[in-house]
Amino acid sequence: MQMYHMKKDEIKIGYSTLIMLLITITYKSVLVLMALGVLIFNSDVVSKYAGDMKWLIVLGFVLNMSFIVALILVFLKPIWARALGIKVVDILTRLRVMKRRNKEKYTEKVIRICDTYAMGADYIKRNLWVVLNILLITVVQRICLFSITWIVYRAYGLNSMPFIDILTLQILIGVAVEMLPLPGSAGISEGCFLLAFSEIFGLELVKPALLISRGLTFYLILLLGGIVVFAVHCSIIKKEKKQNK
Numbered sequence: 001m002q003m004y005h006m007k008k009d010e011i012k013i014g015y016s017t018l019i020m021l022l023i024t025i026t027y028k029s030v031l032v033l034m035a036l037g038v039l040i041f042n043s044d045v046v047s048k049y050a051g052d053m054k055w056l057i058v059l060g061f062v063l064n065m066s067f068i069v070a071l072i073l074v075f076l077k078p079i080w081a082r083a084l085g086i087k088v089v090d091i092l093t094r095l096r097v098m099k100r101r102n103k104e105k106y107t108e109k110v111i112r113i114c115d116t117y118a119m120g121a122d123y124i125k126r127n128l129w130v131v132l133n134i135l136l137i138t139v140v141q142r143i144c145l146f147s148i149t150w151i152v153y154r155a156y157g158l159n160s161m162p163f164i165d166i167l168t169l170q171i172l173i174g175v176a177v178e179m180l181p182l183p184g185s186a187g188i189s190e191g192c193f194l195l196a197f198s199e200i201f202g203l204e205l206v207k208p209a210l211l212i213s214r215g216l217t218f219y220l221i222l223l224l225g226g227i228v229v230f231a232v233h234c235s236i237i238k239k240e241k242k243q244n245k
């Protein structure tokens with residue numbers, strides 16, 4: 001959706017792809033770095049409360065690291081990405097997934113996008129402060145999002161668990177579920193929350209806490225995001241109608 005609206009704002013698809021790629025790399029990297037930090041400096045809490053989902057955490061680390069490395073390679077080695085993209089187009093046209101008569105057009109598009117990656121990579125090398133800025137903003141964003149569970153915890157009048165321990169568990173849940181092929185990590189996020197926080201909130205409060213925490217961090221954002229996108233879309237349609245008159 002972001003790339004679609006960037007296109008509406010006359011931002012080339014290559015540049016919008018580059019922007020989303022950089023944001024995704026940063027978003028995943030911050031999560032992995034935070035998780036490594038809590039595993040090293042808060043290992044007692046991890047072993048006590050997150051033991052039941054240890055294999056999911058391991059899988060999450062493997063998937064996140066693989067994803068980050070793959071994106072960085074595409075970003076820093078656009079020539080490799082171009083060769084791979086051309087090969088994929090060739091295979092898909094042979095299998096008739098793509099129309100053979102459009103093969104040249106698809107190939108040119110892949111080359112154009114990869115050339116944009118090369119320019120973007122060169123720009124970032126000359127402007128590392130941009131990456132640092134995105135990194136710092138993402139750290140703040142992640143911490144704010146993961147802190148909502150602690151706010152819910154304090155709202156119930158509970159105070160025996162320090163903020164850093166609640167944050168630790170939420171970070172590990174993020175690592176465990178974010179790369180799983182489920183829309184919004186629905187289902188698995190709720191299951192991990194119950195595993196990690198049942199003892200902390202108690203059996204009576206953990207399910208209401210789950211509904212509030214997950215409702216604020218995912219479903220409310222989804223709802224508000226949908227409303228904003230719909231409103232912007234209507235505004236664009238109205239603007240286009242005026243221009244066509």
